[in-house]
Amino acid sequence: MAGSLQDQLLKAGLADSDKARKLEKEKRKQAKVARRSGEELGAETKAAAREALAEKARRDRELNGARNAEALRKAINAQIKQLIDNHKLPRGRGDVGFNFSDGKKVKKLYVLAVEQKQLAAGNLAIVKQGDQYELLPWPIAAKIAERDSSRVIVCSEAGDPGLTAEEQEWYKDYEVPDDLMW
Known part of the structure; x- marks a missing residue:
């Protein structure tokens, strides 16, 4: 399978290798400046990931609450059954x-x-x-x-x-x- 899209465009003759190198160099520069200034690449992606994690944590809390309620109900039923069996x-x-x-x-x-x-x-x-x-x-x-x-x-x-x-x-x-x- 062929490499990146850039490689494919170069092989097809649709892109110039000098332009490709300049674009790559510019991309690295922007990433370096962003790292130094504290900006993060893909801030929107990371925000969406944090949101997804928060939603997953909320769902997990709800499921755990439901499981705990079910376990408590079963424990109470077992206590009642034991009381009845022992004292009837x-x-x-x-x-x-x-x-x-x-x-x-x-x-x-x-x-x-x-x-x-x-x-x-x-x-x-x-x-x-x-x-x-x-x-x-x-x-x-x-x-x-x-x-x-x-x-x-x-x-x-x-x-x-x-x-x-x-x-x-x-x-x-x-x-x-x-x-x-x-």
Whole structure:
């Protein structure tokens, strides 16, 4: 393959070798003057390169932020799974159906009568793990709610917050009839 464009033009006879030498000498002079005066050749190119580097750094920061957020979400899900697996109460041995709502759907979980009273009193909570529901003690459910409140489905507070202590005392003698349980 032939050399530079200048060599090709010289071989074709379209350019004069004296003119080529003069142009080369002038080009070297300009480069030398530019180096001495502190001017840079191709300042526009270098500015574009700096701009491209800044843009790449910004994109990298965004990607790292997204990766860190995803890693944090996975870590929180792993913590919640571990809390549920370590503290869930055994299921499948209950004979009382406990109805609760998950979003717009009404679900039923069979629990023992004692567990039903503890759920109503706020000592137990129902937590969603995937498509399963688990019973957990209230303190563990509170820890899960700190991490992801959407996972705690049923968590009654002890007593009705709308009632004063005097009203709660007055209502304590009245039991809710079984036919009103849903």
